[in-house]
Amino acid sequence: MTTPPRKRGRRRGHNPNIPGHIDQSKLPDNIYFDHRGRGNWYTLYTNEGGRRVRENIATAKATLAELHKISADRQSNQRNTLHALGQRFMQSDQFLQLARQTQDYYRYGRKTIEAYPTRLGKIGDLEPRRFSPALIQRIVDAIAQENRPSKANAALTYLRRVFRWGMNRDYCSANPASGVEPAKERKRRRLPEAITLARLAQFCEQRGQIRPTGDGSLAPYLWAFIEISYLCRLRLIETLTLTDANAQDEGVLTNRRKRSRNNVVAWSPRLREAWAAATAHRAEVWRKRSRATPMTPANRPLFVSRSGDALSRGALTSAWRRMMLRAIEEGVITEEERFGIHDLKRRGITDTQGNRHDKQEASGHRSASMLDIYDLSVPIVKPSHD
Structure with missing residues (x-):
């Protein structure tokens, strides 16, 4: 919490509600009086979210000297703490x-x-x-x-x-965190079972048809998002940024990140159904919002929010979190079966038919070592001797 820097401006006007024992011309900066109730002195500061926040600091009985001391202490403390830094x-x-x-x-x-x-x-x-x-x-x-x-x-x-x-910037003399050993994190390579993914997709499809204000409803785009991410083996951001321009005659042109190779995922009945569901939901949202359809395919995001704008990462992750909690509460999946959005890609690569070369071609990975992170299938091999 920091006090905003002093700004030059017009002098305070006389406030008849301030207690009479206070010389208003000598009040410290950024100290104000609220006469409601029994009266309180307060200050304003900007929090880490950029919002102006009020904090009461003294009662109406406080003297001018006490207010100056409070102001000086706050400025001193706020200048020299980790919070202030x-x-x-x-x-x-x-x-x-x-x-x-x-x-x-x-x-x-x-x-x-x-x-x-x-x-x-x-x-x-x-x-x-x-x-x-x-x-x-x-x-x-x-x-x-x-x-x-x-x-x-x-x-x-x-x-x-x-x-x-x-x-x-001369706010501190050293970096004591340099050289500190980080904690060892467990590698989390979750792979949702195929039956778990199927139950969850069906749950999202059913609940997505309930009106948004209805009890038990889920975001209507979740089912299509799950299907497309799994079938095309896409990361969250790669699915989120799909547009009509990615829909090619042969299939879905991917837009992979992290230097992975793009490819075209051929249309299948299941992929076409999910894509059609996403575009139908978008059309319905735009109709309700009376929004014109952009002429350029690249300007038509596949997934949109209730406002009709391109769906944001934050909105998607919030919807995913709510969906997971509701699925666990209603017994669709167990707590142990819970998984993240990124695990859809891992399941999709693992389920890809063919040898390692086929899987690497489908995933877009440039190296076999990267494929090892996502492909958790167990190869079937012949015995060493017949």
């Missing part, structure tokens, strides 16, 4: 120019580390000079021992970044 970083151009997913990851790491309790108080309230590699290592190890290694590494990644940013 993080606030400056997240308001900087260096942070704002990062990809949204990276920003969210840093926010997650910040929230984790600042709330962590120690004998010295919450980590976020400590001064940067009080941090040491040993202290950070103990925190990382402790979080990892709670069976949360990825959470521990998110906190460590954030600390490394914010201390480096602060050191380069």
Whole structure:
């Protein structure tokens, strides 16, 4: 939490509601009085989300000297804490120019580390000079021992970044997070069973037909999203950014990332049905919103939100999370059968018929080592001797 920098502007006007024992001409900056109820002094600050937030700091009985002391203490504390350093970083151009997913990851790491309790108080309230590699290592190890290694590494990644940013701008003298060992994360290569995927797709198709405000409804695009991701072996972002331009005469032209090769996934009755369902849902949304259909195929996203705009990653992951929770609650799948969006690609590659060359050609991977991460099938081989 930081106090906004002092701005030059017009002088305060006289406020008849301020208690008479206060000399209004000597009030500290960014301190205001709310006369409602018994009266409260308050201040405003900008949180990490960029929103202006109010915080009450004293009652109406506070003296002018007490208000100045509160203001000075807040400014001193806010200038010299990890929380204040993080606030400056997240308001900087260096942070704002990062990809949204990276920003969210840093926010997650910040929230984790600042709330962590120690004998010295919450980590976020400590001064940067009080941090040491040993202290950070103990925190990382402790979080990892709670069976949360990825959470521990998110906190460590954030600390490394914010201390480096602060050191380069003279907000702190060193980067104590440099050299700290990260937690060892388990490799999670989940492979949903074919029957589990089928049950879930059927569940999404049924619940997607319920009106959005109806009880038990799910996002109507989820079923088609699952089918297309699985059949075309696509990552989340690759399915999300499909447009009508990807629909070729021969099949679906993929738009793979991470230097994978594009290919055309030939049409099948199942793929055509899913694609048609997605375009039908889009047409219905655009009709309700009275939106014109773009002339250029590349400007017609396959998946759209309720507003008619291209579906965002955040909206999709939220819908997926709600769907998973509801499927578990209603016994469609168990907690152990739960899987992520990216696992659809792993299931699709594993189910691809043919040898390793065929699977690598279908997945678009440039190396056999990358294929090993996704292809979890067990080859059937002949015995060493008849």
